[in-house]
Amino acid sequence: MTKVLVFSPHPDDDVIGCGGSIAKHVAKGNKVGVVYMTSGDIGSLAHSPAEIASIREREARQAAGCLGVSEVHFFKNHDGYLDCTWKNLxxxxxxxxxxxxxxxxxxHEDDRHRDxxxxxxxxxxxxxxxGSPRAPxxxxxxxxxxxILCYEVGTPVRDCSYVEDITDYIDAKSRALAFHSSQLSNLDYNEAVRSLNRFRGITTGGGTYCECFQVVRATNLFSARDSFRRGD
Known part of the structure; x- marks a missing residue:
């Protein structure tokens, strides 16, 4: 069993960036966890930061459950002020x-959003x-x-170095994204996400719907022991 950990700056970024890949991992029997670095506490003008954080955490749990994610973690950093601190490291x-x-x-490292x-x-x-003994x-x-694979959210990846065919999982991705109703009420980006994945499929030739990634490290991406491979 391959273990997968997704780091999401805000609730919904995980689904937008790699929701189809998450669903594909789960379908192949892989274990997937998601870490939400913030709870999106400035994501609403209609609710207080504490209220919207609670709402978005609930939505994130529902969306993750829809995709079959095994566990979720909320690190509760302040939305908009995430930093590479000792505590977070x-x-x-x-x-x-x-x-x-x-x-x-x-x-990916060139996303326009600071978080x-x-x-x-x-x-x-x-x-x-x-992997180092320097942090006991x-x-x-x-x-x-x-x-390590880098996904795209609001800013497209400039140089795609890995393409995943999510054609069989695009509907699951859309269903999961629909749980983030607090954000969709402000901007209905579900269709935009689906259209981006269709665009990626057409331009890469990798499938009808695809997610694109930059590769930081790929030691075992194509190894025989991995059950998740390009095009499988």
Missing amino acids: VRVTSLLREFRPHIVYIP HRKTHELVVEACGWS VCGQNLWRVGT
């Missing part, structure tokens, strides 16, 4: 050593720590993440 590294993922998904870029920076740094405070069970 320790928390992410400790979770990596505990969960021991073979594949990690993060936003997305900081999630990328933070997790890449933590993946380095996870994070636990003794060192773990080297084999594959």
Whole structure:
């Protein structure tokens, strides 16, 4: 069984960026966890930060459940102010050593949203720590993440180095995204996401609907022991 850990700056970024891949992993029997770096507490003008954070955490749990995600974690950083602090590095590294993922998904480094870029920076740094003995405070069970894939949310990936065919899972992705009703009421981006995946399918030739990624590390992406491969 391949273990997968998705790092999402806000509730819904995971579904937008790699919801089809998540559903595909689950269908293949892989274990998937999602980490929400913030709870999106500035994501509404109609609710207080505490209220919208609670709403968005509930929506995230429902969407994750729809996709078959095994576990979710809420790190509750302040929306818009995520940073690569010692505390966050320790928390992410400790979770990596505990969960021991073979594949990690993060936003790509050129995303225009600051929280997305900081999630990328933070997790890449933590993946380095996870396999090194220099951070004993994070636990003794060192773990080297084999594959790191960077997904696109609001800012498209410029140089796509990995394409995943999600044609059989696009409807599951749309159903999961529909649970984020607090955000869809402000901007109905479900169709935009579906259209992006269709565009990626047409332009890459990888399938009818595709998700595109930048590869930071790909030690075991194509190895025989992985059940999740390009085009499978």
